[in-house]
Amino acid sequence: MKLLDNKVAIVTGASRGIGEAIAVKFAEQGANVAFTYVSSDEKAKALEDKLTALGVKAKAYKSNAGNFQDCETLVAEVLKEFGSVDICVNNAGISKDNLLLRMSEDQWDDVMDINLKSVFNMTKQVIRPMMKAKNGVIINMSSIIGIKGNAGQSSYAASKAGIIGFTKSVAQELGSRNIRCNAVAPGFIETDMTNYLKEGETAKTYMEKIPLGRFGTPEDIANTCLFLASDMGNYITGQVLSVCGGMNV
């Protein structure tokens, strides 16, 4: 018996990084996984094959999480193909960091659409089948930056803080239907997104703020998502779980 046997999970933005680790972790625990991406066709195909080889049903969907219509179509297709949606991890995200003085309207809008509106887009679609089933888990990928803020990351921080307010509201709205909604707030996790920060002085400055003395791995976040998605997290909703090596203390 595995923790997610026969569950159907959607993970947005899973061709690389944290999303990929979540998709693999869920599949290892018996979940059938539908996942999205926007540009990495080869990586998406490779992940689909990897998940299928684990003995579960898996499918990659090219779908922009920031686009409402794309999300509507995606969830309809997943329901047709997989039969239900038990877990939705709203992981897709980008950063377009810049000092506010230099930030363009387009940079702001892109980050808001892909990081924050995406969470509305997907959640709005998955709650209907979850309400019918009287069962569901939604996990939204926030960030420690959404809690603390950071110079040069005002759009990213605002989008990730917005996710927290949304998560707490949805938890209150849908708790009575047995739908749990939580946010995960990663610290510095080694992925493509943080590649440019990994070396030199910036890395040293970050590292000094991390009591555990290391950057996080995508698997650290995937383990947390597994805990929240499985019955082990059954009495947890409306929470923000920081997974940051203590960077927030």
Ligand code: NAP
């Ligand atoms: P990443 O390595 O840059 O990967 C981003 C993933 O999202 C890719 O699979 C990408 O697909 C997909 N994606 C991008 N835009 C999308 C869109 N519009 N619709 C659907 N998918 C899209 O990022 P990551 O570091 O794994 O981050 C994952 C999440 O964790 C993000 O929400 C991020 O803000 C959050 N987070 C990360 C860190 C960190 O330190 N890395 C810290 C806190 C929070 P393609 O490959 O097709 O481009």
